[in-house]
Amino acid sequence: MISPQFNQKYFGPASITLMVAGIVFLCQPWVEFLHAWSVLVMLIGLIGFNISVHIPAPEQAVDEDDTGPVSIAQTVGMGGGHD
Amino acid sequence: MAVVSTRAGRLGNRLAITAVILVTLVFLSPIYWITSTAFKPLVLATSVPPTVVFEPSITPFVKLFTKRAQLTAPVDPAVYEAAPWWEKLILDGGERLSRDGKGEIVYSAYPDRFINSLIIAVTSTVLAVSLGTITAYGFSRFRVKGEADLLFFILSTRMLPPIVVAIPMFLMYRAVGLNDTHFGLIILYTAFNVSFAVWLMKGFIDEIPKEYEEAALVDGYTRMQAFFKIVLPEAATGIAATAVFCFITAWNEYAFALILTNRRAQTAPPFIPSQVGTGLQDWTVIAAGTVLFLLPVAIFTFLLRNHLLRGMSFGAIRK
Amino acid sequence: MANLITTLDPASRAASRGWSDTTIRNVFVIPTVAFLIIFNVFPLLYSLGFSFTDFRASSKAPVNFVGFKNYINVLADPVIWRTFSTTLWYVIVSVTGQFIVGFGLALLLNRPLPFKGLLTTLLMLPMMLSPVVVGLFWKLIYDPSWGILNYALGLGPVAWLSDANLALYAVAITDIWMWSPFVMLLSLAGLSAVPKHLYEAASIDRAGKLYTFFRITLPLVAPILLIAVIFRTMEAFKTFDIAFVMTGQPAAELISSRLYKMAFQQWQTGPSSALAYIILIMVLCITNIYVKYLNKAKER
Numbered sequence: 001m002i003s004p005q006f007n008q009k010y011f012g013p014a015s016i017t018l019m020v021a022g023i024v025f026l027c028q029p030w031v032e033f034l035h036a037w038s039v040l041v042m043l044i045g046l047i048g049f050n051i052s053v054h055i056p057a058p059e060q061a062v063d064e065d066d067t068g069p070v071s072i073a074q075t076v077g078m079g080g081g082h083d
Numbered sequence: 084m085a086v087v088s089t090r091a092g093r094l095g096n097r098l099a100i101t102a103v104i105l106v107t108l109v110f111l112s113p114i115y116w117i118t119s120t121a122f123k124p125l126v127l128a129t130s131v132p133p134t135v136v137f138e139p140s141i142t143p144f145v146k147l148f149t150k151r152a153q154l155t156a157p158v159d160p161a162v163y164e165a166a167p168w169w170e171k172l173i174l175d176g177g178e179r180l181s182r183d184g185k186g187e188i189v190y191s192a193y194p195d196r197f198i199n200s201l202i203i204a205v206t207s208t209v210l211a212v213s214l215g216t217i218t219a220y221g222f223s224r225f226r227v228k229g230e231a232d233l234l235f236f237i238l239s240t241r242m243l244p245p246i247v248v249a250i251p252m253f254l255m256y257r258a259v260g261l262n263d264t265h266f267g268l269i270i271l272y273t274a275f276n277v278s279f280a281v282w283l284m285k286g287f288i289d290e291i292p293k294e295y296e297e298a299a300l301v302d303g304y305t306r307m308q309a310f311f312k313i314v315l316p317e318a319a320t321g322i323a324a325t326a327v328f329c330f331i332t333a334w335n336e337y338a339f340a341l342i343l344t345n346r347r348a349q350t351a352p353p354f355i356p357s358q359v360g361t362g363l364q365d366w367t368v369i370a371a372g373t374v375l376f377l378l379p380v381a382i383f384t385f386l387l388r389n390h391l392l393r394g395m396s397f398g399a400i401r402k
Numbered sequence: 403m404a405n406l407i408t409t410l411d412p413a414s415r416a417a418s419r420g421w422s423d424t425t426i427r428n429v430f431v432i433p434t435v436a437f438l439i440i441f442n443v444f445p446l447l448y449s450l451g452f453s454f455t456d457f458r459a460s461s462k463a464p465v466n467f468v469g470f471k472n473y474i475n476v477l478a479d480p481v482i483w484r485t486f487s488t489t490l491w492y493v494i495v496s497v498t499g500q501f502i503v504g505f506g507l508a509l510l511l512n513r514p515l516p517f518k519g520l521l522t523t524l525l526m527l528p529m530m531l532s533p534v535v536v537g538l539f540w541k542l543i544y545d546p547s548w549g550i551l552n553y554a555l556g557l558g559p560v561a562w563l564s565d566a567n568l569a570l571y572a573v574a575i576t577d578i579w580m581w582s583p584f585v586m587l588l589s590l591a592g593l594s595a596v597p598k599h600l601y602e603a604a605s606i607d608r609a610g611k612l613y614t615f616f617r618i619t620l621p622l623v624a625p626i627l628l629i630a631v632i633f634r635t636m637e638a639f640k641t642f643d644i645a646f647v648m649t650g651q652p653a654a655e656l657i658s659s660r661l662y663k664m665a666f667q668q669w670q671t672g673p674s675s676a677l678a679y680i681i682l683i684m685v686l687c688i689t690n691i692y693v694k695y696l697n698k699a700k701e702r
Contacts, residue, residue: 016694019687026684027490029483036477042683049690096513103510107521113579114527116550117539129548214434221430225423233435235693240442242689244640246658247678250665251445251452254459274441277434305420335532337643338658342666352534356647359538366542373535384530388523392587395529396629397696 002051004058012052018045114377120370125176128366142172143367147375149173150181150189193372196354200376203265203350204333207272212326214273215280216288216318220310222281223288224296234282238397241278245338253342265348271339276329279397283328286398287321288314324390327383334380351376446682453675460669472676482677485660492570492645492656493638499578500634504585505627511586512593522590525583533580537647540576544648569654573645577638585630592626593619629695636688639681657681 002011022042025034120128122139151173158174166174173180181189222230252271253262261267291314299309315322341353355372358364384391421429453472457465476482511522528536543551544562552560562572596619604614642658661681665674 016691019691023684023687024490026680027486029487032483035483035486039473039477039680039683042687046683046687046690049687053690053694099510099513100515103507103515103521106507106510107524110525110528110579110583113540113543116543120539120542129545131548133548133550133553214437217430218434221427225427225431227427227431233431237435237438238693239686239689240438242636242685242692243442243446244642244658244678244681244685246642246661246665247449247682247685248442248445250671250675250678251449253666254452254671255445255448257459271441274438278438281434306423306426307420310426331530335534337532337534338662342662352532352643355535356538359541369538370542373539376535377531380530380532381527384527385523388519388526391526391530392591395584396588396633 002055004055007052007055008058011048011055015045015048015052018042019049021045117370117377118374120366121374123367123370125365125367128370140172141169142176143365143371144375145169145172146176146365146368147193147371148191150191151178152181153177154179192354193351196349196351197375199265199348200334200350200352203268203272203348204330206265207269207276207333208326208329210269210273211276211280211329212284212322214277215325215329216284216315216322218277218281219284219288220314223285224293234285237278237281241275245336246342249339249342252339256343261343263344263346263348267343268340268348268350271343272333272336275336275339276332279332280325280329282397283325283394284318284321286393287318287325291317320390324387324394327387328394331380331383449675449678452671453679455672457671458669459671468672472673473680476673476677476680482657482660485655485657488570488653488655489639489641489657492574492641492654493635495571496574496577496581496638497631497634499574500582500585501627501631503578503582504630505589507582507586508589508593511590522587525586527583528580529584531580533643534647536576536580537573537644540572540579541648544572563649564651566651566653569649569651573641573648573654576644576648577641580644581634581637585627585634588626588630589623592623596622625695625699629692629699632688632692632695636685636692639685639688 018041022038022040022045025031025038025041028034119135119137119139121143122141123134123137124140124142127134127137154174154177158179163171163174170180183189221227222234227233256262256267295313295317296306296309299313300306304312335352336350337352340350344350344353351372355369355376358369358372387394454467454469455465456468456472507525511518515521541563543549546552546559546561546564549562551562552558560568562568600618600622601614604618609617640658641656642662645654645656646659646662657677658681661674661677664670664677
C-alpha cells in the first residue's frame with residue numbers, strides 16, 4: 001500500500017501533474033503522439049488522484065496555541081475524501 | 084495602502100476614483116448600447132455612423148409582441164384614426180398588424196417563449212431549493228458515511244459540460260417522449276441546480292448554531308418541528324439567495340434548451356438568437372426582446388449583491 | 403445507497419420523539435442523491451455504452467460494437483485536434499485577460515471610495531446575464547459596418563467575427579468583459595482579508611510599494627486567486643453558448659461547438675459520445691483540482 005507520507009509527498013502531486021500534463025498533451029498543437037495518448041495520461045492521473053485523496057493525511061504535529069474554530073471541512077476530511 | 088493621509092496619497096486616491104468610474108462606464112457601455120437600440124427607430128439601429136443621441140420610441144416593443152406585414156397601399160385615414168396609439172406606431176413604420184380570420188391580432192412567439200422561461204425557471208427553482216435545503220440539512224447535522232465523496236459527486240454533476248450530458252439526455256427523452264415538454268426541462272434544470280443548492284445551503288445551515296435546535300429538542304419539539312420552526316426561519320436569507328441563483332441559472336440556460344426543445348416548451352434563450360437568422364432582421368426588435376429578457380436578472384443582481392460572491396464560489400468565500 | 407449511510411451521530415439522540423434521526427437523514431439525503439444518479443450517472447453510463455458502437459441517432463440501422471475504434475478515430479481526427487488546440491488558446495487568452503482586468507480592478511477598488519457598493523454591483527451585472535444573449539448583442543457591437551466598436555475606436559470596417567485571425571479574440575474579449583468582475587470580486591474578498599497590521603508593519607519598516615505588494619499582498623491573496631483562475635479555466639473549457647452564437651468561423655470553433663455539430667447535426671452518436679467522454683475526463687481532472695483548492699480555502 002501507499003504510505004501516507006509517500007502519498008502526501010510524491011503520489012498526490014504526481015497525480016495532479018499527470019492530470020495537468022494530460023490536458024496539455026491533449027490540446028497542444030505540435031506532437032501527434034502526445035495528443036493520441038493524452039487521454040490515457042489524464043485517466044491515470046485522475047484515478048491516481050482519487051486513490052490519493054482517500055489515503056488519510058499523515059498525523060500532524062498539533063499546534064498547541066491553535067484555538068481557532070475547527071471547520072466542518074476539516075472534520076469531514078479526516079474520514080478521507082476530496083480535500 | 085489603506086491609510087491615506089499624504090498629499091501624494093490623496094492625489095493617488097482621486098486618480099483611482101476617476102479610473103474606477105471610467106472603467107465602470109466602459110463596462111456598462113455594451114449594456115447601454117443594447118438598451119438604447121431597443122428604443123431606436125428602425126433606421127437608426129443600423130445607421131452608419133452609429134447614432135448615440137436620438138429620440139427614444141417604444142415601437143420596437145410593440146413590434147416584439149405582434150406579427151406584422153408590409154403595407155401594400157397607404158392606410159385609410161379613417162382606419163388610422165380609429166387605431167389605438169400602439170397600432171399607429173406600426174402603421175407609421177409602413178407596416179400593418181397581422182390579424183387572424185376573426186380580426187384578432189396575431190401575437191408573435193415571443194410572449195409564449197417568455198412565459199415558458201418563466202414557468203420552467205420558477206418551478207425548477209422551487210424544486211431545487213426545497214430538495215437542496217433538506218439535503219444540506221442532512222449533510223450539515225447528521226454524520227453521513229462517505230460525506231466528502233457524496234458532496235464531491237453532487238458538485239461534480241454541476242461541473243459537467245452541458246453538451247456532454249445532452250447527448251444521452253436527448254436520446255433518453257426521445258425514448259420516453261419528454262422532448263420538447265415543460266416537464267422534461269423542469270426536472271433537468273432541477274437536477275442541474277440541486278447540486279448548487281446543496282453546496283450553498285450547507286454553508287448557510289452550518290452557520291446556524293446547533294444549540295438552537297438542541298434547545299428546541301429539550302423543549303419537547305421533534306427533530307422535524309425543530310427543522311421547520313427553528314432552522315428554516317434562521318436560514319431564510321440563505322434560501323432566498325440560493326433561490327435567486329438557481330432562478331438565474333435556469334433562466335439563462337441555453338444548451339439544454341436548444342437541444343431538448345424546439346417549439347412548445349422552447350425557452351427564450353434559444354429563441355432570441357434564432358430570430359437573427361431569419362431573412363430581414365430587425366435589430367430593434369431583437370434588442371427589445373433582449374432587454375425584456377435581461378431585466379429580471381438585472382433586478383435580481385441588485386437584490387443579491389451581498390451574496391453574489393458566496394454563490395459564485397459555491398459557498399467557499401463568506402462575507 | 404442505504405448501506406453507504408449507516409453511521410449515526412450518537413450526540414443527536416435527543417430527538418427520540420417523532421421520526422428518528424436516521425429516518426430524517428435518509429429521507430433528506432437519499433432522494434437527492436438518487437435523483438442526481440438518475441439524471442447524471444445513468445445518462446453518462448448510457449453514452450459510455452454508445453461510445454463503443456457505431457450508433458447513429460438518426461437512423462434505425464443495426465448497432466454494432468466497434469471497441470475503441472471511436473476513441474482512436476476521434477484522437478486521430480486533425481479537425482478535432484485543431485479544435486482542442488483552439489480551445490486551449492482561447493482558455494489561456496480569456497483567463498489571462500480576466501485575471502489582469504479583474505485583479506487590476508480589485509486593486510483600484512480596494513480603498514475607501516464613495517459609492518463603492520453601487521460601483522461593484524454595477525460591475526457585477528455582466529456576469530449574471532445569459533451568455534447567449536450577451537453573445538448576441540456583442541454581435542451587434544462588433545458589426546463591421548454599423549457596429550459601435552469600430553466607430554468608437556476609430557477603426558475601419560474590421561470584420562471582427564468573420565476574420566479567421568480575429569474571431570477567437572473577439573469571443574475572448576466578450577468573455578473577459580463578462581467574467582473579469584468575477585475575478586475582481588474574489589480578489590477584493592482576498593485583499594480585504596489581508597490584516598491591516600501587516601501593512602502598518604511594512605510602512606514602519608519603510609518597505610517600498612512594490613516590495614509590500616509582492617511580499618505581503620500577493621502571497622496572501624494567492625490562494626483565492628488560484629481558485630478564481632481554476633474555476634474560470636474549467637468554465638472556459640466548457641464554453642459553448644457565447645462562441646456558438648457569435649461566430650461560425652471555423653478557425654474559432656471551440657470543442658463544445660464541434661461536439662454539438664457532431665452529435666446533433668451530423669448525428670454521429672457513437673463517435674460524439676467518445677469525444678464527449680474525452681472532454682468529460684478533462685473537465686473531471688480540472689474539477690478534482692478545483693475542489694481540492696476550494697476545500698483548502700474553506701479550511702482557512
